[in-house]
Amino acid sequence: xxxxxxxxxxKIYRSTDGGxxxxxxYTGPTFPAPGRSASGSFATMxxxxxxxxxxxxGEPAAYNHVIPYxxxxxxxxxxxxxxxxYIRSTDSGATFSAPFQLNTDTDHTKAQWQPNLSxxxxxxxxxxxxxxxxxxxxxxxxxxPTNLCYQMYSRKSNDNGATWLPPDTLSDVxxxxxxxxxxxxxxLYAGDYDYGxxxxxxxxxxxxxxxxxxxxxxxxxxxxxxxxxxxxxxxTSPACNxxxxxxxxxxxxxxxxxxxxxxxxxxxxxxxxxxxxxxxxQNGNTQITFHFNxxxxxxxxxxxxxxxxxxxxxxxxxxxxFAFDCTFCYAVMPLAVTTTVPPVGGTFTPxxxxxxxxxxxxxxxxxxxxxxxxxxxxxxxxGGSVTGHSLINGGMTVRFTVHFNFGGSMTASIGSGSxxxxxxxxxxxxxxxxxxxxxxxxxxxxxxQIGGSIVPGTTDTDNHGDDAVTTIGLPFxxxxxxxxxxxxxxxxNGNAQFTTSDLSFSNVCLPWLxxxxxxxxxxxxxxxxxxxxxxxxxxxxxxxxxSVSGTAPNRIFNIEWRAVYFNNNAQLxxxxxxxxxxxxxxxxIYGTVAQxxxxxxxxxxxxxxxxxxxxxxxxxxxxxxxxSYILQPCGTPSPTPTATATATATATATxTPTPTATATxTPTPTATATxTPTPTATATxTPTATATATxTPTPTATATATATxTPTPTATATxTPTPTATATxTPTPTATATxTPTATATATxTPTPTPTATATATATATxTPTAxATATATxTPTxxxxxxATATATATATATATPTATATATATPTAAPTPVxxxxxNASNVTANSFTANWSSVSGATGYRLDVATSSSFVNYVSGYxxxxxxxxxxxxxxxxAANTFYYYRLRAYNGNGTGPNSxxxxxxxxxx
Numbered sequence: 001x002x003x004x005x006x007x008x009x010x011k012i013y014r015s016t017d018g019g020x021x022x023x024x025x026y027t028g029p030t031f032p033a034p035g036r037s038a039s040g041s042f043a044t045m046x047x048x049x050x051x052x053x054x055x056x057x058g059e060p061a062a063y064n065h066v067i068p069y070x071x072x073x074x075x076x077x078x079x080x081x082x083x084x085x086y087i088r089s090t091d092s093g094a095t096f097s098a099p100f101q102l103n104t105d106t107d108h109t110k111a112q113w114q115p116n117l118s119x120x121x122x123x124x125x126x127x128x129x130x131x132x133x134x135x136x137x138x139x140x141x142x143x144x145p146t147n148l149c150y151q152m153y154s155r156k157s158n159d160n161g162a163t164w165l166p167p168d169t170l171s172d173v174x175x176x177x178x179x180x181x182x183x184x185x186x187x188l189y190a191g192d193y194d195y196g197x198x199x200x201x202x203x204x205x206x207x208x209x210x211x212x213x214x215x216x217x218x219x220x221x222x223x224x225x226x227x228x229x230x231x232x233x234x235x236t237s238p239a240c241n242x243x244x245x246x247x248x249x250x251x252x253x254x255x256x257x258x259x260x261x262x263x264x265x266x267x268x269x270x271x272x273x274x275x276x277x278x279x280x281x282q283n284g285n286t287q288i289t290f291h292f293n294x295x296x297x298x299x300x301x302x303x304x305x306x307x308x309x310x311x312x313x314x315x316x317x318x319x320x321x322f323a324f325d326c327t328f329c330y331a332v333m334p335l336a337v338t339t340t341v342p343p344v345g346g347t348f349t350p351x352x353x354x355x356x357x358x359x360x361x362x363x364x365x366x367x368x369x370x371x372x373x374x375x376x377x378x379x380x381x382x383g384g385s386v387t388g389h390s391l392i393n394g395g396m397t398v399r400f401t402v403h404f405n406f407g408g409s410m411t412a413s414i415g416s417g418s419x420x421x422x423x424x425x426x427x428x429x430x431x432x433x434x435x436x437x438x439x440x441x442x443x444x445x446x447x448x449q450i451g452g453s454i455v456p457g458t459t460d461t462d463n464h465g466d467d468a469v470t471t472i473g474l475p476f477x478x479x480x481x482x483x484x485x486x487x488x489x490x491x492x493n494g495n496a497q498f499t500t501s502d503l504s505f506s507n508v509c510l511p512w513l514x515x516x517x518x519x520x521x522x523x524x525x526x527x528x529x530x531x532x533x534x535x536x537x538x539x540x541x542x543x544x545x546x547s548v549s550g551t552a553p554n555r556i557f558n559i560e561w562r563a564v565y566f567n568n569n570a571q572l573x574x575x576x577x578x579x580x581x582x583x584x585x586x587x588x589i590y591g592t593v594a595q596x597x598x599x600x601x602x603x604x605x606x607x608x609x610x611x612x613x614x615x616x617x618x619x620x621x622x623x624x625x626x627x628s629y630i631l632q633p634c635g636t637p638s639p640t641p642t643a644t645a646t647a648t649a650t651a652t653a654t655x656t657p658t659p660t661a662t663a664t665x666t667p668t669p670t671a672t673a674t675x676t677p678t679p680t681a682t683a684t685x686t687p688t689a690t691a692t693a694t695x696t697p698t699p700t701a702t703a704t705a706t707a708t709x710t711p712t713p714t715a716t717a718t719x720t721p722t723p724t725a726t727a728t729x730t731p732t733p734t735a736t737a738t739x740t741p742t743a744t745a746t747a748t749x750t751p752t753p754t755p756t757a758t759a760t761a762t763a764t765a766t767x768t769p770t771a772x773a774t775a776t777a778t779x780t781p782t783x784x785x786x787x788x789a790t791a792t793a794t795a796t797a798t799a800t801a802t803p804t805a806t807a808t809a810t811a812t813p814t815a816a817p818t819p820v821x822x823x824x825x826n827a828s829n830v831t832a833n834s835f836t837a838n839w840s841s842v843s844g845a846t847g848y849r850l851d852v853a854t855s856s857s858f859v860n861y862v863s864g865y866x867x868x869x870x871x872x873x874x875x876x877x878x879x880x881x882a883a884n885t886f887y888y889y890r891l892r893a894y895n896g897n898g899t900g901p902n903s904x905x906x907x908x909x910x911x912x913x
Contacts, residue, residue, distance in 0.1 A: 004038035016415030034082035061119035080108040118196035122232035126203035134174035143179035143217035178210025329424035344432035351438030385477035407438030439634025441482035443610035452626035457545020457560035509616035533564035819893035827908035845893035
């Protein structure tokens, strides 16, 4: 809840699996924080000076599913700074009774605070608190030995909190208010964490006491005392709350003290209202075994053991025993999960998102009333939630309705004892791993401008403070990224945290380190308490208010901030966050935000690396209209990286073709040649290759000629129709190859030979080269002739060619002579006049230069902090600053090649004092 003297609320969480997982079972009404003053966000019991930090917390206990809890609150009606209250649950923490005040004093100027509570194995409760009833002065002052201030008071219940004995003093003397004299301890601290405990025969507690003066001043000392449980049953066999599978006839009762044998009768002990037949004493009369001629345990389910109060007496002083009531469970077969559908290790189909049935089969009929949606816990990255359940198969199967937003992994768990048979036979713990078919969760949100106006909130969350965080329950399960939540922690400073509850008022550009799963509608130093500017809001009050639009399963949860700025209470910062049921979508709507994006942060983050920022400290989009954040869908392509490579490649190809050609000459023959290689590569370049081929054909021809023709052909090779011919040509191909340092490439060559021939032939040649690149080409020469006569020739020719191709490519790298920008990190060690600036290291940097200014535009620098060379470090103390003031800092990395660009800007605010 909020800090200082604002409101508080009690929240109870319950674990059914040994503390691995916790569920919020109860959130109580709000109440005023105890105390007389405040220091920052802490309430203090004393005001002059502010001292003894306390926030109103108490201590719970548990026995036989009864949950008692003590806490303290301020009474705004009569001005009492603090009273101690007790509430009690008889249903494992689901509901609680109305508060009952334990202290009975009538002087409302005197406080009772910081209570603790313990419960014994016999069901006795013991509550203890600090009480100003013996205070002698008008007020308490630290370190004044003659000014008595408080004494420890206690109150006891012998029936597990159903009734209480009157309050009494626990400590034997009253104590002055002790001094906190240790300079290494926070000066507000006194008495923190002095909880109560119980062992077999006694309650024990501790407190801070100032009765021992040193040098005339009261000092803090730790004191402890005990309260005996009384003459009571401590343990039994069968044990209380145990589950047994046999039907016993003997029951063992262990006592805190020896019993007077003459006061014991067999009928003192009953099981299911059936008295025992005989008894025997053991262990020095501290143990009684009650025997039944036939077992009183006949039906499966809960069994009750009972001894009335005063049934027998203690040996030492004849004191009567406390009443004893205890239950155990008789179950032939422990309840357990047998199988599930899908089976463990199986897959939920069709692909998510979608709603599915998940059947959990048990080895016996379960109690319908014991099954809750919350009994099933879903974890993993599939974004699962439980939306309902029903019983089928005669009550032996629980069919849970589950929803998954994504494909991925999912673990289903049911805690031990969550579901019962025969009302008391709790299930064995179950865990199973599954796969959900479909698109895996993405890590980034796409942002769209949507406009819109604020839906006014109607429910007050009781967030009214400066630097206040309030936890509120969601009306439906909501998934952010890949996790599903049922509550959210909303800060007066304009952020909504799902896993943390940080009060920080000084915003930073994202990421906000270690604050996973957080939405930032408008993170700035804001206030939601009663200040002057709040008069502009409905009802004249600031705060955070919620409302629900639409109907299930398409509801929208609206969270409206009615805030003002810390640095100007007259300016409004009105904005709203909207969460969508069954979706990962959320919207941010801006109303009147007087300072815009100048000193605020907006966006969302999953962790320190998955971040989507809309604006920060003047950079980015405007704080106007509305923005919709939608998780990117499956298959969103990743950016294609650009690589800079330096390569020099030389390719040499040698081919030896052996063509056989048969040609028939007509007056105008035409031949065409094509040579096409195909390369594979990592980088793209255009080489210029030079190839030389020599052909030596050996034709055999039979020709009948009536004239001599002199053709002028264009061909891939040079043919000489005499028995031996030599042709030489030089092609100039253009090739595009893509290659890694060792690659196989295919290139495309277009040769242009200049042949000389006395005959025209059509030839087909097949080349088999050996090279760094492999190519297969088919060449068809083209020739044009001018005949003088008609000739017919049939020739068979064999040609051998050895071409040589050389390709060279050189890529020029891009040089990075200066370091990249470092990432500025949040300030630490913040005081009223200094802080420590932090940043991440940059590879290749030999030092850093720091700027500190009083504005995000860096117009007004802090003296001595403009381009300050701080050396090769990653932090720098910044001192000489004004209190309660915003400062901005940025960094640049440098090395021997120069200075890199500016980092992001971090805003830090010094403390008020």
